[in-house]
Amino acid sequence: MKQMHLAGFMIASQVIHSHAVWRHPQTEFGFLDAEFYQKIAQVLERGKFDLLFFADVLSLPDRYSGHFEPSVKYGAQGAIMLDALVVATAIAVATKHIGIGITRSTTYFQPYDLARSFATLDHLSRGRVAWNVVTSGKDSEAQNFGLDQHLDHELRYERADEFIQVAAKLWDSWQDDALILDKETGIFADPEKVDYVHHAGDWFKVRGPLTVPRSPQGRPVIIQAGSSTQGREFAAKWAEVIFEISPLPELMKAYYQDVKSRMARYGRDPNTCKILPAIMPFVGETEAIAQEKQALHNELVHPLTGLLMFSNSSGVDLSDYDLDAPLEKVEVQGSRGQFNMIQKLSQEQGLTLRDIGKAYGQSVLVPQIAGTPAQIADYLEDLFRQEAGDGFIISPAYLPGSFEDFVDGVVPELQQRGLFRRDYPGTTLRETLILN
Numbered sequence: 001m002k003q004m005h006l007a008g009f010m011i012a013s014q015v016i017h018s019h020a021v022w023r024h025p026q027t028e029f030g031f032l033d034a035e036f037y038q039k040i041a042q043v044l045e046r047g048k049f050d051l052l053f054f055a056d057v058l059s060l061p062d063r064y065s066g067h068f069e070p071s072v073k074y075g076a077q078g079a080i081m082l083d084a085l086v087v088a089t090a091i092a093v094a095t096k097h098i099g100i101g102i103t104r105s106t107t108y109f110q111p112y113d114l115a116r117s118f119a120t121l122d123h124l125s126r127g128r129v130a131w132n133v134v135t136s137g138k139d140s141e142a143q144n145f146g147l148d149q150h151l152d153h154e155l156r157y158e159r160a161d162e163f164i165q166v167a168a169k170l171w172d173s174w175q176d177d178a179l180i181l182d183k184e185t186g187i188f189a190d191p192e193k194v195d196y197v198h199h200a201g202d203w204f205k206v207r208g209p210l211t212v213p214r215s216p217q218g219r220p221v222i223i224q225a226g227s228s229t230q231g232r233e234f235a236a237k238w239a240e241v242i243f244e245i246s247p248l249p250e251l252m253k254a255y256y257q258d259v260k261s262r263m264a265r266y267g268r269d270p271n272t273c274k275i276l277p278a279i280m281p282f283v284g285e286t287e288a289i290a291q292e293k294q295a296l297h298n299e300l301v302h303p304l305t306g307l308l309m310f311s312n313s314s315g316v317d318l319s320d321y322d323l324d325a326p327l328e329k330v331e332v333q334g335s336r337g338q339f340n341m342i343q344k345l346s347q348e349q350g351l352t353l354r355d356i357g358k359a360y361g362q363s364v365l366v367p368q369i370a371g372t373p374a375q376i377a378d379y380l381e382d383l384f385r386q387e388a389g390d391g392f393i394i395s396p397a398y399l400p401g402s403f404e405d406f407v408d409g410v411v412p413e414l415q416q417r418g419l420f421r422r423d424y425p426g427t428t429l430r431e432t433l434i435l436n
Ligand SMILES: Cc1cc2nc3c(=O)[nH]c(=O)nc-3n(C[C@H](O)[C@H](O)[C@H](O)COP(=O)(O)O)c2cc1C
Pocket: 054, 055, 056, 057, 103, 133, 134, 135, 136, 137, 224, 225, 226, 227, 228, 229, 230, 231, 232, 243, 244, 245, 278
């Protein structure tokens, strides 16, 4: 029987999609400590999760009111983001099986340094690394890297495409058996099995070879998450794992069908890319207890944190609008689709901007589900059977407790139903994801 894949959603930060994480009474305060991230990874490894994933953005959110002041004051997503690649090293030494996914932008890094970092980490973790390829989209990020504005959408994807190709050439610049390590003869490696790259394209000029020998996986597992048509094409061409956020099952199913059918055009078997919709679970011994947990969590979210995030994704400075009135018609430069959907909801349900901020800050549109382990397993099983996803990425509401509740309650339910593995099938992340 086909089984699910499971991932944990993290940011090396005080919050993830839930803006209550850091102030939740059950959260252990440790987002600046290596042990905090190690413990989270160990919990998920106990639950046989495929991987722990870290999102990353390269600037503080400051679209709302034109300043970072409210983001910093209320600890919105993005106010703090440690470098996940460094955090991943700490996780690699404290775990043995779980994969580690790290976000790195193709717009603001160079293929050589990125290929080198990921090959290094693939060695140190013995083959458990994944790279979430993002193109970045904010002027505030561009302004931290010597530019005034971010690159045009189309150009960002052109650069990303060439970037991956150069990185792949670098990862292939050492053949599998290039290292000889013969102490007797003093021959360290076979130079015949190492090659220059000599890449010269529109965006990059790279000579190679890499200074890191070929790593256990050869190259990291490629993750992508793009919602635009171009983003979906890019994912269909390259991605081996896709995370997506859809508030409704119908949207998850539509996304799944769309990307899987695009893959055929690149001659790819749809099973070689695992699509994982995000879910925020609240697990309780009874449904009532789970709902209480959800309500307690949601009450802790400050409305401004959600409005900040919404301003950032839509590009609209919502600080100009009345907090206690419904959302008016406004011009949007950013993500139009999401803005329209929220505006419609606001009008239909009579929600004020304050209500929208609070709701958005609770999970940034990741669907919440509260119930007993069996009820949550039912919900996930139903989505899985309807082909809404090849598994799920779990976004926590408090740390590490949300993951502990899921691992101790829901994972055994899924295992009993034959829907999830009882152990890791091999040693590398590629083997865990059944990609080869
Ligand atoms: C679940 C999910 C996670 C994402 N994580 C990141 C991230 O960590 N960093 C980032 O810069 N963009 C992230 N993105 C944004 C996308 O990767 C992509 O760059 C963005 O959606 C713009 O591309 P598009 O216009 O093709 O959608 C994420 C998107 C989704 C749906």
